[in-house]
Amino acid sequence: MHEPPLRSPRAPAWLAWFIGRLGYGLLTAWVISLVVFIATQALPSDPARVILGPDAPIESILTLQRQLGLDQPILVQYLRWLGAALRGDLGISLDSQVPVADLLFGRLGHTLALLAGVLALVVPLALVLGVNLALRRDRPLDRWGLSTLILFKATPSFLLAIGLVLLFSMPGMGWLPAVSILDPQQPLWRQLHYLVLPVIALGLSALPYLTRMVRASMIEALESDYVIAARLRGIPERRIVWRHTLPNALTPAIQGVALTLRTLVGGALLAEVIFSYPGIGTALNAAIQVRDLPMIQGIVLVITLAVVLINLLADLFTVLLTPKLRTARRVKMIRRNRRGLRPWWRRVRSAPAQEATHD
């Protein structure tokens, strides 16, 4: 018989999985480009008429159609658009006559700063809160904390933002700016105080999901055998919680952060509009108002590709941080629960569920 092919120690076992996952991500990205194109350009509504409005004379519609390349067959239009997008050329904004990519670049930085701020606030807070609630499970603090979290989870995020604007535009509350109109002459890091309220508004709406996720996985981990073993060995409780249990409870939280980012992108749009923060969300809103088609295409493409990338990274980190998955020869697609709370009503019945999913 043949010897099994020697694996060089440098090619880790998860690499094959990652290459497959990357291909899957690229395929998804391509389909997304198709969907964005179809939604904006190929739908029965004529983009030129949409842009110019219903009363525009036929000559100007024809001119615009030629400008946009709409007189070409749809396949040619798509290939041309895709080819240009791959080279980083997203077309020219109809509203300001500036390349879309240039307009997007600065706005994207602002939105990324906002999201980074939200994560920097929410992730540590969710860890501390989640662990502490899990340790006080079903006691008054836990119940009280959970019902407060439900309140924030249920309140639509734009209401939270409006509430903050309301509060800080009251007389005597001027110590934080209620609207975030940045000075374009100055770099963002000099005007960080404008970020405070949007970050708090978005953070409050993102906090419940992550906290409850950490709490649930901590509770699960605290009941596991290795924790009991560690307790029997007399390891201090504090060390058990933070060194032994938390790292194991964190892996689902990576997927949770990815999900949070996806919902935050949508929430950020409303928050940016409410605070007049010059990010990608206000840009999309403005582009839709004036029907700036290349701008809409560019922004939606960038946002969705970012979500694909986030999911890819989250899967990679999950595999790298889970020893069982890292060394496995075959890693299955990671099933995530992207929406809502991790379904704890299903965890109760998880025994048959695990049996059934190993096909």
Next chain:
Amino acid sequence: MTDSRWLADPQVRRGTVITLLVMSLALFGPWLAPHAPTAMVGPVYGPPSASAPLGHDFLGHDLLSRLLSGGLSVLWMSLAAATIALLVGGSLGLLAGFSRRRLDQAISWATDVSLAFPDLILVLLIVSMLGRAPWLIVLTVAIAFTPGVIRLARGSTVAVAGQEFVEAAQMMGYPRWRILFNEILPNILTPLLVHFGNMLTWAVGMLSGLSFLGYGVAPPAADWGLMINENQAGLLVQPWAVLAPALLIGVFAYGTNILAEGIGRVSARIGEKQP
């Protein structure tokens, strides 16, 4: 039935009461309103008075009348969107989870792709391209919600499909639709119900957010989300014009959410008791 057990939970009861209160306010409000929602009957941003308990808004409409008439659109649109998403997503997920082959792969992959679009972005994209007729908004919100339902229904179906009673039904030669609807569906109904409650919460937030941005219900009509937007300028003069609709949206979303949470918790407790 399990209904009595559900109503025994204080959270479910609270959620039911709040949801029903806001729903009946939205449903019967238009008949109770003292004025037409578009009638200008008082001074612009007029303060609360004896004839107008909540004052007037940015055009001098009676705020109370507008508030009473403005809930119906949010109510029916969010209910319709969540119901369509539940029906379509539920059946697709059921089918995918039970067939477990090509069909499953195709549906799961389509779900993955559509989940890359953040809900609000997808809805904005479609509404801005096709217009803002109410049924179109309902449909797009439903489309945005469907992948989540598919994922949940598929996962629950997979968990149930491996159990003995399904295998028994298969061996007895029952047709597929009968297995799907009589054997599997009742067992995955609870998570779907909880998800329905959550979707209702999100739909309320999303629809009022859309109206707030100006893509929802067209202006002269009354709508809670739209009212927040319209009256922003007079925040300091007449805070009620913004606070009252915001409060109602918040309470409605809160009610549906704790109802969903409560149902989920009770059914988990029931599941724990049964071996």
